[in-house]
Amino acid sequence: MVDNTMRAAQAAVVESLRRQFSASGQVPDAGLPVPVLRSWARCQRLGLDMGERVRPPSTTRGDLMVARERSAALLAHASGVMEHLHEQIRSSGSMVLLADASGMILHGIGDPAFVDRANRVALQAGANWSECERGTNAIGATLIERAPVEVLGAEHYLDCNGVLTCSAAPIFDWRGELLGALDISGDHRSHQPHTLGLARMGVRLVERRLFESEHARHALLSFHPRPEGVGGLQEGLLAIDADGEIVAADRQARALLGVEERRVAGLGNFSNLFRGGFGTLIGRAARDPAALVELELRSGARIHARLRLSPAWQAGAQSAPAGTARVAAAPDPSRSARHRTTLETLSTGDPALQFVLDRCARIVGRSIPILIQGESGSGKELLARACHNSGPRADGPFVAVNCAAIPENLIESELFGYVGGAFTGARKEGAIGRIQQAHGGTLFLDEIGDMPLAMQARLLRVLQERCVQPVGAGSAVPVDIALLCATHRQLGEQVKAGRFREDLYYRVNGLGVQLPPLRARSDLQGIVRRLLDGSSHHPEPARVDVAPETMAILAAYPWPGNIRQLQNVLEVALALLDEGETRILPVHLPEEVLQAVGDAPALAPSAGAERGEPRSARPADDPDPLPLPLPLRRARALDDDAIRAAIERFDGNLSAAARHLGVARNTLYRRMGRPF
Numbered sequence: 033m034v035d036n037t038m039r040a041a042q043a044a045v046v047e048s049l050r051r052q053f054s055a056s057g058q059v060p061d062a063g064l065p066v067p068v069l070r071s072w073a074r075c076q077r078l079g080l081d082m083g084e085r086v087r088p089p090s091t092t093r094g095d096l097m098v099a100r101e102r103s104a105a106l107l108a109h110a111s112g113v114m115e116h117l118h119e120q121i122r123s124s125g126s127m128v129l130l131a132d133a134s135g136m137i138l139h140g141i142g143d144p145a146f147v148d149r150a151n152r153v154a155l156q157a158g159a160n161w162s163e164c165e166r167g168t169n170a171i172g173a174t175l176i177e178r179a180p181v182e183v184l185g186a187e188h189y190l191d192c193n194g195v196l197t198c199s200a201a202p203i204f205d206w207r208g209e210l211l212g213a214l215d216i217s218g219d220h221r222s223h224q225p226h227t228l229g230l231a232r233m234g235v236r237l238v239e240r241r242l243f244e245s246e247h248a249r250h251a252l253l254s255f256h257p258r259p260e261g262v263g264g265l266q267e268g269l270l271a272i273d274a275d276g277e278i279v280a281a282d283r284q285a286r287a288l289l290g291v292e293e294r295r296v297a298g299l300g301n302f303s304n305l306f307r308g309g310f311g312t313l314i315g316r317a318a319r320d321p322a323a324l325v326e327l328e329l330r331s332g333a334r335i336h337a338r339l340r341l342s343p344a345w346q347a348g349a350q351s352a353p354a355g356t357a358r359v360a361a362a363p364d365p366s367r368s369a370r371h372r373t374t375l376e377t378l379s380t381g382d383p384a385l386q387f388v389l390d391r392c393a394r395i396v397g398r399s400i401p402i403l404i405q406g407e408s409g410s411g412k413e414l415l416a417r418a419c420h421n422s423g424p425r426a427d428g429p430f431v432a433v434n435c436a437a438i439p440e441n442l443i444e445s446e447l448f449g450y451v452g453g454a455f456t457g458a459r460k461e462g463a464i465g466r467i468q469q470a471h472g473g474t475l476f477l478d479e480i481g482d483m484p485l486a487m488q489a490r491l492l493r494v495l496q497e498r499c500v501q502p503v504g505a506g507s508a509v510p511v512d513i514a515l516l517c518a519t520h521r522q523l524g525e526q527v528k529a530g531r532f533r534e535d536l537y538y539r540v541n542g543l544g545v546q547l548p549p550l551r552a553r554s555d556l557q558g559i560v561r562r563l564l565d566g567s568s569h570h571p572e573p574a575r576v577d578v579a580p581e582t583m584a585i586l587a588a589y590p591w592p593g594n595i596r597q598l599q600n601v602l603e604v605a606l607a608l609l610d611e612g613e614t615r616i617l618p619v620h621l622p623e624e625v626l627q628a629v630g631d632a633p634a635l636a637p638s639a640g641a642e643r644g645e646p647r648s649a650r651p652a653d654d655p656d657p658l659p660l661p662l663p664l665r666r667a668r669a670l671d672d673d674a675i676r677a678a679i680e681r682f683d684g685n686l687s688a689a690a691r692h693l694g695v696a697r698n699t700l701y702r703r704m705g706r707p708f
């Protein structure tokens with residue numbers, strides 16, 4: 033009774049303010065909530081007519097489909113939450129609506145009686161409820177205010193919307209990007225004081241689901257200053273990668289930690305923020321997933337936390353079958369280097385490569401699939417990672433799948449996932465497929481030319497419909513992925529031979545690029561330096577250099593295994609260096625390389641090595657060219673006869689003998705200390 037009286041009094045105030053505003057053209061400065069007053073002022077500036085009749089939605093079914101596709105992730109995570117909210121307000125004569133960031137309603141569920149009335153004011157999927165389209169309303173205002181807003185009855189700018197009461201809250205992703213709004217609308221006579229709270233709770237759930245899905249491959253730390261806050265809506269969430277880097281923090285976490293919006297990169301490593309190691313925490317979580325632990329921040333404050341290791345994280349952390357998939361989660365020495373690789377850092381001066389990098393840079397972020405072709409080991413996957421790291425999805429997952437390495441009978445479940453019990457041997461809890469794991473990021477299909485034809489048809493459907501149906505599941509799940517593919521085969525030839533579907537070929541080949549083989553590249557020196565710097569096989573790889581004569585051999589070698597082979601050769605060479613030795617000499621190279629170059633015709637002399645051009649493997653200062661001691665033994669197995677012959681040859685000049693043999697002088701001294 034009291035409530036009704038107060039409501040009637042408030043409605044009378046609003047009506048009177050409305051009349052004054054209409055007569056004077058002056059937006060009142062009090063008497064209504066501030067966001068509503070600001071919205072009235074905006075609508076007035078837009079020249080909207082308060083008496084305008086209901087405008088039917090101007091969008092077509094096609095527009096709605098495109099908008100839904102664009103917000104597929106939001107829609108996928110919000111629809112369950114909307115059902116849940118609707119359960120809470122069932123029979124209250126209202127509906128729950130989801131709008132995208134432009135104000136277009138993507139989805140709505142509600143009580144049939146109210147849905148009918150809502151349709152009469154175009155409160156329905158496909159209608160745009162931005163302020164400029166429909167005046168003051170909760171969806172439009174919350175998107176502009178970027179804060180929860182409630183608009184009751186006559187507070188709506190257009191008279192025709194006065195029958196509504198709407199409560200909406202904005203939805204953001206963890207980067208602070210506005211994704212849309214969740215709204216609860218009902219009859220203006222049935223407003224409930226807790227409705228805005230419900231909308232905010234719904235938004236919190238949607239944002240949390242989006243965060244968890246985007247970071248499925250990371251460990252998730254839920255925390256709160258109070259133990260009972262962990263697991264509740266007020267907990268903060270941090271996503272942490274296998275190296276302990278904090279890669280994302282949600283809104284709550286930022287608020288609890290006092291970190292500015294968007295300044296997530298500054299959080300750095302787990303150990304910068306907390307006392308204690310991340311490894312210890314993982315160990316505890318693995319032993320007891322439900323355990324609540326107390327952590328101390330570097331600032332001295334204490335929080336309570338639970339670390340969750342998702343199945344995707346665990347799948348990555350356990351050794352995945354070689355080559356099948358590398359969801360970046362398990363510690364991997366080359367991972368941080370890969371993570372940093374961008375199109376810019378890949379540039380080492382070769383013009384053919386530069387052409388490829390420039391083309392990729394123009395395409396990345398534009399939803400155009402890139403097909404990378406090149407010989408095995410030429411850096412196709414690294415280029416794919418560089419594309420991912422250089423685009424707007426850099427913070428999303430990069431999921432690499434080697435189609436050639438997955439047994440044919442597993443490829444379907446590997447790519448599409450399955451629900452529990454879908455087939456004999458399936459895990460009870462089911463598994464998320466690789467395509468779904470890439471949601472929000474990039475799916476890299478390596479060796480796509482080797483994908484079985486049956487799978488090609490299913491993949492084509494996913495790419496067309498942007499939905500994945502896990503094996504055994506009744507419905508499809510929307511996915512938002514950028515697609516990169518690679519193959520060492522000429523895919524066009526595969527199409528002609530009937531081994532690759534032509535329609536899929538055109539789908540994956542938005543931009544086709546060809547990586548040059550290493551032997552055709554002019555930037556060998558740059559690559560060698562890069563590989564040395566990125567190596568973990570020497571305490572100080574940056575101090576190690578390559579002797580000019582070694583570089584000449586590397587330049588003359590044809591590298592059938594491309595950069596991968598060069599990388600292996602350099603790793604072995606680094607491992608063979610003696611303590612204190614910092615120069616890679618020919619003797620540190622494998623016999624097959626020396627042999628191949630030794631068998632090659634004489635090559636041009638010295639200066640070209642600086643440019644990585646082929647030249648003689650022979651040291652320039654050899655007085656009288658001895659036949660190169662090929663095959664050379666590695667330093668530890670240096671042939672005694674070769675040492676003796678070299679010392680004699682150079683009249684006891686050990687420096688010259690060592691140079692000729694391609695070993696450090698110290699190595700020679702040491703060898704001479706032992707009986708030949």
Ligand SMILES: Nc1ncnc2c1ncn2[C@@H]1O[C@H](COP(=O)(O)OP(=O)(O)OP(=O)(O)O)[C@@H](O)[C@H]1O
Binds near residue numbers: 378407413599
């Ligand atoms: N420009 C580069 N700088 C440093 N390392 C590189 C470069 N390109 C490739 N590599 C390294 O060489 C190895 C092979 O590269 P990658 O796996 O990208 O080749 P690929 O063409 O995809 O090989 P495959 O066809 O066999 O899958 C990797 O360890 C990668 O880190």
